[in-house]
Amino acid sequence: MKKKLIIYLLVSFLLLPTTVLALVKPTKEFYVNDYADILSEETENYIVQKSSALHKQTKAQIVVVTVKNLEGRDLESYATDLFRSFGIGDKKENNGLLLLVSLEERQSRIEVGYGLEGVLPDAKTGRFQDTYMIPYFKEDNFDEGMLNGYKAFYKEVATFYGYTEDIDEPIEEDTSQIIEIVAIVMYVGIIIIVIGFIKNGRGPGGFYYGGRSYRGGSSSRGGFSSGGFSGGGGFSGGGGSSRGF
Amino acid sequence: MSKQAGIIVGILAVIIVLISLVGGSYNSLVTKKEHVDTEYSNISIMLERRADLIPNLVSTVKGYTTHETEIIDKITTARKNLLSAKDIDEMSKANDELTNSLQALMVVVENYPDLKSSENFIQLSDELAGTENRIAVARKDYNDAVKEYNTAVKKFPMNIFASMFGFEQKEYFEAKEGSAQVPNVEF
Numbered sequence: 335m336k337k338k339l340i341i342y343l344l345v346s347f348l349l350l351p352t353t354v355l356a357l358v359k360p361t362k363e364f365y366v367n368d369y370a371d372i373l374s375e376e377t378e379n380y381i382v383q384k385s386s387a388l389h390k391q392t393k394a395q396i397v398v399v400t401v402k403n404l405e406g407r408d409l410e411s412y413a414t415d416l417f418r419s420f421g422i423g424d425k426k427e428n429n430g431l432l433l434l435v436s437l438e439e440r441q442s443r444i445e446v447g448y449g450l451e452g453v454l455p456d457a458k459t460g461r462f463q464d465t466y467m468i469p470y471f472k473e474d475n476f477d478e479g480m481l482n483g484y485k486a487f488y489k490e491v492a493t494f495y496g497y498t499e500d501i502d503e504p505i506e507e508d509t510s511q512i513i514e515i516v517a518i519v520m521y522v523g524i525i526i527i528v529i530g531f532i533k534n535g536r537g538p539g540g541f542y543y544g545g546r547s548y549r550g551g552s553s554s555r556g557g558f559s560s561g562g563f564s565g566g567g568g569f570s571g572g573g574g575s576s577r578g579f
Numbered sequence: 580m581s582k583q584a585g586i587i588v589g590i591l592a593v594i595i596v597l598i599s600l601v602g603g604s605y606n607s608l609v610t611k612k613e614h615v616d617t618e619y620s621n622i623s624i625m626l627e628r629r630a631d632l633i634p635n636l637v638s639t640v641k642g643y644t645t646h647e648t649e650i651i652d653k654i655t656t657a658r659k660n661l662l663s664a665k666d667i668d669e670m671s672k673a674n675d676e677l678t679n680s681l682q683a684l685m686v687v688v689e690n691y692p693d694l695k696s697s698e699n700f701i702q703l704s705d706e707l708a709g710t711e712n713r714i715a716v717a718r719k720d721y722n723d724a725v726k727e728y729n730t731a732v733k734k735f736p737m738n739i740f741a742s743m744f745g746f747e748q749k750e751y752f753e754a755k756e757g758s759a760q761v762p763n764v765e766f
Contacts, residue, residue, distance in 0.1 A: 410712045411719075456709030457702035464701075571621070572716030575705045 356405050357412070360397075360420050364563035370400035370437040372476040381484055384500075386563060388488065392495040394429040394450070395566060396488060397422050398480060403438040412436075413445040414572050423447040423568025430568035431487060435476065442471060444487070445574040453494040454487070460575035462486050466504050471579040600736050608737060608746055611728040615749055618721035619667070622752060625717050626661060626674060629710045633658045633677075636703050640684065643694035647687055653680040667750050674714070681707070718752045725749045 361367045365385035366378045385396050397420060404412045413434050423430025429449035435442045444459040466486040470479025486504035493501070637651055657680050661673035688695050729748050732741045741747070 410715065414712075414716050455706065457705040460701065460705035570716075572713040573709055574712075575709060576712075 356407065357416055357419055358399065358401060360565065362563075364420075364565065365395070365397050367397070367399045370402045370435065370476075372400050372435070372437065373398075373480060374477045377477050377481045380481065382563075384484075384488055387500070388492055388497065389563070389566075391497045392429070392492070393424040393427060393566065394431070394491050394495065395423050395568065396431045396433070396484070396491060397565075398433045398484060400435045400437070400476070400480070402436070404436050404441075409434075409436065409439070409441045409443050409576050410572065413443045413574070413576075414570055417445045417447070417568075417570040421565030421567040422570070423449060423566055425567035425569075428568045428570070429491075430565075430570065431491060432570070432574075433480065433483060433487065435471070435480065437476075439578075440471075441576065441578050442467065443574060443576045445570050445572075447568045447570045448573070449568070450491065450494075451573045453490055454574075456573060456575050458490075460577070462490075463575060463577045465506055468577055468579050597736065601740055604731070604734070604737050605740075605744065608728070608731050608741075608744075611724070611731050612746065615721070615724045615728050618717065618724045622714065622717045622721050623670070625710060625714045626664075626670060629674075629677070629707070629714065630658050630661050632703060632707055632710060636707065639697070639699050639703060640688075640694065643691050643697070643700075644687075647684075650680060650684050650687060654684060667752050671752050678711070722751050722753075725751055 358367060358369050363378070363382050365382045366373065368378060381396075381398055389395050399416060413432060416434065417430065417432045420432075421430075422432055427449040428447040430447035431450055431454070432445040433442075434445065442463060444454075444463060446454050446456075446459060462483065467479045467483035470476070470482060482504045485502050489501050489504065492498065633654060637654060640647065640651065654677065657673060657677035661670070661677055664670040664673045688700075694700055731737060732746050732748060737746065
């Protein structure tokens, strides 16, 4: 009887952490939580610096979270629980924004606090993902995709509050497609010229077309020396949009 | 002091103790009930929002398809039922009905690549998915609030007085088992 009880207690202790701690905890930097280790240090520092300045000016908080997997949960409820447990955004204004990527499921979600639903309706967050993030994510270029998406969302939120200093423009996939087409045309042109040179008996030049550069996950967390940040107690009602890639 | 007076004092003492006991839990029960009502209105706002998106969706789908009147009829009926639902039970039933017919629509949409890739449809799908997720969140919040309230109602001393003060058990907002899974396909 006693043995049974001890076993029961042991088992329940073993089960407890998995059910309660199914969510990641905020890091000291709060605004960047790169648990999947897919962001570069520059990107992380950029986001922390931007988000903390934005928070000072507007009380709004934009938080980036990357995880290896969702621990068997669905993306939407994971994101909402994460949003609430972090307390993203101001408690009164609920002006938080969460950018979440899960690597194994290859899913991303933008979760919007109540207070920002006006400026970022679901359709817009979906369109922003399609335009600024997913094209990069599809090529496993998470660092650039997240940075680009962050810039796009930052611009919306900051502009909404009339805080228009230091806004960096995100790259729109449409224009980069045009750039690529231009690059291909130039490439073809160069080949023709080179062939022409070869035919004329001269040696070929060292032309090289690299396309979009790929920056892998050379990332390390930490090293931000300030005292750290934390959530303002903001709440989300499940607004936003989800994507697979 | 006569025996009768003693009894009266005793009864009074018991009543005072009970009142002080009841008073505290009464107040907390009022707060909990208020919480349930807030979450309830959250759900109904979200359900209404969902219903509001349907006409737009229907007209977009109609613009790209010709033979899908049956599904569209189902969606329109489900929407009507949702808007005329009077209590939480009717609401959740109508909402499930709408979910089923929308799922059937999404299967059909696969046959219309132009519709699927149209900007209007993508936007509406995002808004609908967002609203559906909000409903899921609101439902969970509501059910949590109901659970807390119902537990409080069942506890001593409220279990004795709850019905006297009009605190009745609240109904959960539940998706009925199975109803969400099996769309009724007719040939």
